[in-house]
Amino acid sequence: MTHILSSVPLGRTSENQIPVKRMLGDLRCLGRQDSFALHDSLAALTKRFETDSCCFAVVIWDKPGEPLAIVSRDILAQELTRPFACDLYKHRPVEAFLKMCNNPVLRINSTETIEKAVTITLSRPAQYRYEPVLVQSEDTWFLLDTHDLLVQQCEVLSASIEEVNLQQQEILAAQLESELLHKQLVTASRDAGRAEVATGVLHNVGNVLNSVNVSAAVMSRTLQESKLSNLGKALAMIRENEADLGTFFTSDERGQRLPGYLAKLCEILVAEQTNVVEELRLMERSIDHIRQIVQMQQSYARSTCIFESVRPADIMEDALRVNLISFDRHNVKVQREFQEIGLVSLDKHKVLQILINLVSNAKNACKLNPLNERCIVARILSFEINGIHKIRLQIADNGAGIKPENLTKIFSNGFTTRKDGHGFGLHSSANAAREMGGTLSVVSDGPGLGAVFTLDIPHQKERSS
Known part of the structure; x- marks a missing residue:
């Protein structure tokens, strides 16, 4: 059985490493499609495309087991429009056509991440780069359009914008908390009336605040130099050409360069997110130490130790x-x-x-x-x-x-x-x-x-x- 999957909008997710099988669950299956064996004629295969406008590719089986080849609507049209190719091959077995076009089969496990699947797909030779791929989920084969993978990756990258914005809010909140703790420290020192204790505490907090300021500066610089704006431009370009994405990605020079650019952009955004999260962790530890210094100052009369x-x-x-x-x-x-x-x-x-x-x-x-x-x-x-x-x-x-x-x-x-x-x-x-x-x-x-x-x-x- 060949499962043909349609290109429908996918639900947005905030996960950066979602598996392909999540994507399969969001796609709509059009029902059963006939398989083709090597002895079937190319004319029968062509008829399938002519009678079913939703069918974008078929899978060739010669016997039970793994499929031998994928023939898409685009590759078939490309080969048959060559001079005399239609007369020479249309009524011959599919095997003769496969020897002519030598179309390889790309198989991807459904547990692979979307990011890895896109990288594998785009690593194929240029003439097959945007051809459909086979995804195996347990004992079932799914036929997937490459453009669906690209659209899903764009959705994941878009969702990461919201995550970075949330992290920026957390940074600002941490800075405000640090300022508030410092004000509380100064007020408590004055109320205590003991200059020696107050100056000692301020000295220690000043040392730790240097670390907080460094972390804040690193995160601020990371967000200011972020490549998120470039992602928005890439998404706008895809939306401008969403009526005919196939032509855009195969014929337009910008579209041909866009997938590779998105893959590199994804790596940069993940690195930026990792850097911000690590600096937040370090800032939290510094702020916790400031809090402990404040508590020690407020309870100085007891001179207690907390082990x-x-x-x-x-x-x-x-x-x-x-x-x-x-x-x-x-x-x-x-x-x-x-x-x-x-x-x-x-x-x-x-x-x-x-x-x-x-x-x-x-x-x-x-x-x-x-x-x-x-x-x-x-x-x-x-x-x-x-x-x-x-x-x-x-x-x-x-x-x-x-x-x-x-x-x-x-x-x-x-x-x-x-x-x-x-x-x-x-x-x-x-x-x-x-x-x-x-x-x-x-x-x-x-x-x-x-x-x-x-x-x-x-x-x-x-x-x-």
Whole structure:
């Protein structure tokens, strides 16, 4: 049995990777059509097209099993209009016609995606590029017009516009939430009346806001440079020629180039969407850290710690990510020396607050070195002392170093050696370390010899349920 499928409008979907079998479900089957065997005459095949205007192609079977060939209305007309071809072949078996035109059969599994099916279809030789294809769904064969695949792909690409617009709204909402959290932070700091706490919190939020701003800038630039407008132009071109798409795609130079362009455009839009989604994920993590900083400031009087199961390597990577853009801009190389450590119970946001400050300071200390001599080393290890398990997190740099007389006052409130510094970061970090029962220390051999900051925190064992 040959199933002939008509070209009808397809329902719009927001999925980027829908299978061909979904498309088959949206098409209207015109009913049973007779199969043709090799011994049937070409005249009988021609009569089928003349009597059935909805039939766009027939499938040739010689025996049960897979089909041997597809003969479309267009390829038949093209071959028979050649000089004397009609007289020579019309009353001979179909086999003679197939040897003449050598029309290959393209088979596609119904589980393939629309995008993959279009790519396979358009990879055929130019003379067969827009010929129908056979789609196998379980034990049933479907005959599908190539133009239906192209129209469906256009519908999928069009639907992606709505997804990107929704993501843009989410970006704006995240930016507004970030601004709101910052305002709440400033208000809470003023109400508290403790300048030391307020300035420390603002310092930490400022570091994290750098990461939020970078993510927002990347997403904004991606959307501004998006190729979505080109998709609209392509769809408009198809709608202008929808009365005769076959001629447009086979004869018009713009139509011949359009499918390949749409395939490349689809890859670009998928890459843009992946980039935006990843930046949204990073922004959510940064905003969550800001929220935790605000909560810590609002409950500063209790000096409580909120422990959760985390991997130390994940916290270190988050701290490095906040400064990632600065590392690239100043050509600072980062070396990781992580001991394999599983889940431990730590106050994640306090540890992250300390590491962000240490990494930022190390980056600034390296900026005076030559471009190819700026390096930061991040280390993680575990150890035991007097029966107490501890985690050690270190940030080492080969930068400006510290004078011996400054080592004893570097953690004091307001002390700084930088012209644009405030002296709040290391002071608040040392306080946070003490609140967790840990210590923050520094070692330096002197000016120009770098420094190593070490955070030691007791390892809180997991509580049994």
